[in-house]
Amino acid sequence: MAVLEVVTFPHPILKQKCAEVTRFDAELHQFLDDMAETMNDADGIGLAANQVGQPVRVFLMDVPTNRGSGEKDVKTTGRIEVINPKIIGKRGELKYEEGCLSFPGMSEFVTRAAEIDLAYQDRTGAEVKLTAKGLVAVCIQHELDHLDGITFIDRLSPFKRKIALREYLRQNREAIDDQALREKLKTRRAQQNVG
Ligand code: CO
Numbered sequence: 001m002a003v004l005e006v007v008t009f010p011h012p013i014l015k016q017k018c019a020e021v022t023r024f025d026a027e028l029h030q031f032l033d034d035m036a037e038t039m040n041d042a043d044g045i046g047l048a049a050n051q052v053g054q055p056v057r058v059f060l061m062d063v064p065t066n067r068g069s070g071e072k073d074v075k076t077t078g079r080i081e082v083i084n085p086k087i088i089g090k091r092g093e094l095k096y097e098e099g100c101l102s103f104p105g106m107s108e109f110v111t112r113a114a115e116i117d118l119a120y121q122d123r124t125g126a127e128v129k130l131t132a133k134g135l136v137a138v139c140i141q142h143e144l145d146h147l148d149g150i151t152f153i154d155r156l157s158p159f160k161r162k163i164a165l166r167e168y169l170r171q172n173r174e175a176i177d178d179q180a181l182r183e184k185l186k187t188r189r190a191q192q193n194v195g
Contacts, residue, residue: 001037004052008102008172008179009151018048018055018147021083024125028058032081032123035060044101046139048146051102057084059143063136077136082120085144089117089131096138098152104175106168110155112141 007013021028031054039047039060049058059082066075092114099107115133118140122128132140142152153161169176 002034003041004034004038006038006042006047006051006101007053008104008175009153009168010176011102011179011183013050013053013055014102014146014151015149016050016055017149018050018057020057021121024083024121024123028083029123032058032060036079036081042101045135046143047101048143050146050149057147058082059085059147061136061139061143063139065134065136067135080130081123082118082140082143083122083125085118085120085140085147087113087116087141087144088119088129091115094134094138096135098138098142100142100152102151103153103168105171106153106164108152108156108160108164110138110142110152112138112155116140 031049035047035049035052035058038052039045039062045063046059046061049056060079061077061082062079063077064074065077090113093111094114095109095111097107098110114137115131116137118130118132120128120130145151145155153164156164
């Protein structure tokens with residue numbers, strides 16, 4: 001297993017619409033295990049494949065189910081691997097303060113459906129159906145958006161997005177410059193390798 005690099009905004013892969021998974025093979029299983037280790041390492045409750053550089057329709061989640069209940073021990077859904085997800089039902093509205101591993105330091109209130117029905121495939125390709133509400137439903141919608149190239153700032157009003165982005169860019173200027181430089185070097189190396 002390996003901890004993968006989590007890309008941060010404005011990395012272009014975060015805007016990419018991800019491709020359906022067609023092969024449920026050892027390579028996919030290895031990738032899922034690496035994603036799990038990465039999510040653990042980053043202390044995330046959800047992680048989409050394009051956040052670790054693979055534009056495929058896969059996300060992982062392990063969501064607290066008793067947050068705000070006052071209980072000492074955190075209970076979670078356990079790790080759920082979601083492949084080729086589709087939301088097939090939506091009910092109600094819920095406003096929740098979300099964060100994202102690709103936007104370090106940012107948290108914003110986003111309004112989403114309060115309860116959803118999800119159809120997806122597990123790592124063997126078997127079809128699964130799930131009904132989720134509360135934070136689990138929020139997480140699913142946030143991660144599924146990632147697979148469509150949509151990040152949570154796209155769910156804010158233009159005014160709030162502008163304010164949030166200005167603050168994010170101010171706080172993360174150095175990291176963004178580093179990432180941009182690494183991408184540039186990677187592209188240059190790739191070009192040199194051609195032929
Ligand atoms: Co995110």
